[in-house]
Amino acid sequence: xxxxxxxxxxxxxxxxxxxxxxxxxxxxxxxxxxxxxxxxxxxxxxxxxxxxxxxxxxxxxxxxxxxxxxxxxxxxxxxxxxxxxxxxxxxxxxxxxxxxxxxxxxxxxxxxxxxxxxxxxxxxxxxxxxxxxxxxxxxxxxxxxxxxxxxxxxxxxxxxxxxxxxxxxxxxxxxxxxxxxxxxxxxxxxxxxxxxxxxxxxxxxxxxxxxxxxxxxxxxxxxxxxxxxxxxxxxxxxxxxxxxxxxxxxxxxxxxxxxxxxxxxxxxxxxxxxxxxxxxxxxxxxxxxxxxxxxxxxxxxxxxxxxxxxxxxxxxxxxxxxxxxxxxxxxxxxxx
Numbered sequence: 001x002x003x004x005x006x007x008x009x010x011x012x013x014x015x016x017x018x019x020x021x022x023x024x025x026x027x028x029x030x031x032x033x034x035x036x037x038x039x040x041x042x043x044x045x046x047x048x049x050x051x052x053x054x055x056x057x058x059x060x061x062x063x064x065x066x067x068x069x070x071x072x073x074x075x076x077x078x079x080x081x082x083x084x085x086x087x088x089x090x091x092x093x094x095x096x097x098x099x100x101x102x103x104x105x106x107x108x109x110x111x112x113x114x115x116x117x118x119x120x121x122x123x124x125x126x127x128x129x130x131x132x133x134x135x136x137x138x139x140x141x142x143x144x145x146x147x148x149x150x151x152x153x154x155x156x157x158x159x160x161x162x163x164x165x166x167x168x169x170x171x172x173x174x175x176x177x178x179x180x181x182x183x184x185x186x187x188x189x190x191x192x193x194x195x196x197x198x199x200x201x202x203x204x205x206x207x208x209x210x211x212x213x214x215x216x217x218x219x220x221x222x223x224x225x226x227x228x229x230x231x232x233x234x235x236x237x238x239x240x241x242x243x244x245x246x247x248x249x250x251x252x253x254x255x256x257x258x259x260x261x262x263x264x265x266x267x268x269x270x271x272x273x274x275x276x277x278x279x280x281x282x283x284x285x286x287x288x289x290x291x292x293x294x295x296x297x298x299x300x301x302x303x304x305x306x307x308x309x310x311x312x313x314x315x316x317x318x319x320x321x322x323x324x325x326x327x328x329x330x331x332x333x334x335x336x
Contacts, residue, residue: 001031001032001033001034001083001084001085002026002029002031002032002033002034002084002085002086002087002088002105003033003034003035003036003082003083003084003086003087003088004022004026004033004034004035004036004087004088004089004090005036005038005075005078005079005082005087005088005089005090006018006022006035006036006037006038006078006090006091006092007038007040007071007074007075007078007089007091007092008037008038008039008040008042008046008050008074008092009039009040009041009042009046009068009071009074009092010042010043010046011042011046011092011093012042012043012045012046012049014092014093014094015046015049015050015053015092016049016053017094018092018094018098019053019056019057019060021094021097021098021099022035022090022098023057024098025098025099025101025102026098026101028102029101029102029105031105033059033084034059034060034061034082034083034084034311035059035060035061036061036062036063036078036081036082037050037053037060037061037062037063037092038062038063038065038074038075038077038078039062039063039064039065040065040068040069040070040071040073040074041065041066041067041068041069047062047064047308050062050064050310051310054310054311058311060311061081061309061310061311061312062309062310062311063077063078063081063306063308063309063310064306064307064308064309064310065077065304065305065306065307066305066306066307067305069303069304069305071153072153072173072174072175073173073303073304074304075089075153075173075175076165076173076175076303076304077303077304077306079157079162079165079166079175080166081312082162084159085158085159086105086108086156086157086158086159087156087157087159087162088101088104088155088156088157089153089154089155089156089157089175090154091153091154094194095193095194096117096152096154096191096193096194097191097194100117100189100191101156103189103191104117104155104156104189105156107156107187107189108156108158111185112158112185112186112187113157113158113160113161113184113185113186114155114156114157114158114161114179114182114184114185114186114187115155115156115186115187115188115189116148116151116152116154116155116156116176116179116186116187116188116189117151117152117154117155117188117189117190117191118148118150118151118188118189118190118191119150119151119152119191119192119193120150120190120191120192120193147176147177147180148180148188151176151188152176153175153176155176155179157179158184160184161179161182161184164182165178165179165182171301171303173303226286230279230282230283231279231283234275234276234279
């Protein structure tokens with residue numbers, strides 16, 4: 001069986017088309033499949049559309065979060081429930097075309113454990129394309145494990161990879177980074193990324209920045225090293241400035257004769273203090289990002305809370321077992 005994980009947040013405008021296109025594509029694979037839609041705290045109308053799709057086709061299952069936990073968390077929750085020999089991750093907005101998935105399956109059957117999409121033609125605006133370009137280049141230069149440029153969450157993963165991802169305890173997840181970190185045979189498949197079919201983009205600029213920060217700080221210690229190097233550089237400059245000031249005092253007459261005598265006023269001192277203060281704040285911010293992630297991990301809170309499920313007759317294996325209602329719908333809370 002092939003599992004397809006579809007994170008979804010307020011995508012009521014595209015759910016019907018998603019159902020038609022993805023079902024048509026999956027039927028052509030000649031393999032049994034399941035679709036797991038993870039509702040990341042969407043509005044009521046989106047959930048009603050998901051319920052309608054489930055009644056029409058029981059192979060379409062759903063998990064409903066108690067609130068919005070974020071796209072990467074929704075992907076992780078779907079992967080945790082997937083039962084297939086291979087697991088596909090596909091966003092609900094149809095920017096990643098389901099019709100391309102047969103190429104991913106072909107590579108998987110050739111023996112590749114991870115097949116990821118490479119976006120070669122993007123339909124976003126120039127500012128967002130520039131941000132993506134800079135992000136992937138910075139990440140490639142700093143990450144301890146190379147992450148392919150222009151590869152998103154659109155991918156297929158073998159069961160072995162999925163089991164490893166599910167076993168990882170970290171809560172600040174950057175799925176495409178974890179996917180690259182596990183290794184195995186991986187290959188990219190180029191495809192043109194379509195424009196959004198309907199609705200508004202859910203990844204705002206602030207969310208993209210947050211994702212970039214998560215990716216950078218989850219897979220690199222380079223920011224900490226940069227803070228150290230910056231501190232050393234500033235200390236060196238300060239030391240050289242102190243030596244110059246001392247020499248200037250000792251040979252004041254000569255320096256006056258060549259026009260390099262002491263300049264009266266506090267401008268130099270103020271500039272130096274502001275510069276050093278700025279460097280210290282930057283270093284504190286970098287350390288704060290890492291400490292914040294440690295704090296999130298040690299609190300031990302669940303990464304997500306499930307409000308409702310469709311398509312499972314019992315509670316999730318990570319929660320206490322509870323009976324389902326007669327319609328196969330579980331309304332008990334779960335955590336992951």
